[in-house]
Amino acid sequence: xxxxxxxxxxxxxxxxxxxxxxxxxxxxxxxxxxxxxxxxxxxxxxxxxxxxxxxxxxxxxxxxxxxxxxxxxxxxxxxxxxxxxxxxxxxxxxxxxxxxxxxxxxxxxxxxxxxxxxxxxxxxxxxxxxxxxxxxxxxxxxxxxxxxxxxxxxxxxxxxxxxxxxxxxxxxxxxxxxxxxxxxxxxxxxxxxxxxxxxxxxxxxxxx
Numbered sequence: 001x002x003x004x005x006x007x008x009x010x011x012x013x014x015x016x017x018x019x020x021x022x023x024x025x026x027x028x029x030x031x032x033x034x035x036x037x038x039x040x041x042x043x044x045x046x047x048x049x050x051x052x053x054x055x056x057x058x059x060x061x062x063x064x065x066x067x068x069x070x071x072x073x074x075x076x077x078x079x080x081x082x083x084x085x086x087x088x089x090x091x092x093x094x095x096x097x098x099x100x101x102x103x104x105x106x107x108x109x110x111x112x113x114x115x116x117x118x119x120x121x122x123x124x125x126x127x128x129x130x131x132x133x134x135x136x137x138x139x140x141x142x143x144x145x146x147x148x149x150x151x152x153x154x155x156x157x158x159x160x161x162x163x164x165x166x167x168x169x170x171x172x173x174x175x176x177x178x179x180x181x182x183x184x185x186x187x188x189x190x191x192x193x194x195x196x197x198x199x200x201x202x203x204x205x206x207x208x
Contacts, residue, residue: 028048028050028140028149028204028205029048029050029052029138029204029205029207030050030051030052031050031051031052032048032049032050032051033048033049033050033051034046034047034048034140035047035048035049035137040124040125040141040162041124041125042120042124042143043121043124043125043141043142043143044140044141044142044143045131045139045140045141046139046140046141046142047133047134047137047138047139047140048137048138048139048140049136049137049138050138088159090132090156090157090158090159091130091158091159092158092159092160092189092191092193092194093130093159093160093161093164095189095190095191095193095194096189096190097168097186097187097188097189097190097195097196098187098190099187099188099189099190099208100172100175100176100185100186100187101185101186101187101188101197101206101208102175102176102180102182102184102185103182103183103184103185103206104182104183104184105183105184105199105200105203106183106184106199106203106204106205106206107202107203107204108200108201108202108203108204109183109200109202109203110183111183111200112173112176112177112182112183112184112198112200113144113145113146113147113177113198113199113200113201114144114145114146115173115177115178117143117144117145117146118143118146118148118169118170118173118177118198119170120143120144120146121141121142121143121146121147121148121166121169122166122167122169122170123166124141124143124166125141125162125163125165125166125169126162126163126166126167127162127163127166128162128163129161129162130159130160130161130162131159131160131162132157132158132159133150133151133152133157133158133159133160133194134152134157135152135154135155135156135157135158136152136153136154136155137151137152138150138151138152141165142201144201145200145201146169146198146200146201147198147199147200147201148165148168148169148186148196148197148198148199149186149196149197149199149205150165150194150195150196151194151195151196151197151205151207152193152194153192153193153194153195154193154194158193158194160194165196168186168187168196169196169198172185172186172187172196172197172198173198176198177198183199183200183203184197184198184199184200184203184206185197185198185206186198186206186208187208188208195207195208
């Protein structure tokens with residue numbers, strides 16, 4: 001099939017115009033909807049929700065939150081790193097993520113993302129500070145072929161540290177892609193309230 005120059009221009013314009021619709025029909029999870037898009041260095045950092053609540057705990061709420069600053073730089077990077085310490089129940093930075101899972105890629109590439117892209121993503125996220133994720137929501141960080149998600153299965157907001165997220169991406173890539181020759185994988189928190197996963201851009205979350 002061949003297209004004229006004018007047709008290609010119109011198709012390109014239509015693709016750009018439908019950007020918000022595309023973000024709402026992502027295959028990241030069933031019924032995925034991007035509710036916030038920001039930047040951490042060169043990495044995209046998005047908050048998303050899934051229509052399918054099977055990722056979350058049974059008590060998690062499903063109330064939608066509005067779109068906020070769809071193309072802003074990351075302005076909410078926190079520096080208290082769970083200042084409340086052990087008394088801060090929403091802080092998850094000290095919770096271990098030991099329950100590993102790994103498989104072939106789902107919904108797109110069967111193989112893993114490029115190791116160099118995952119290393120670059122980990123480097124972009126490394127550093128001080130933390131982020132907050134509402135109940136039954138997730139964050140998606142991506143750089144070229146590599147993306148990583150951190151999903152809050154609890155009913156209430158949780159806080160997690162950037163450095164921990166970055167370290168988990170590197171560790172899980174080595175464990176799953178390098179050692180086990182898998183396409184995507186991650187780990188579930190020891191308390192069951194959240195999980196993280198690396199996967200190729202365009203693939204669907206496995207979820208433990």
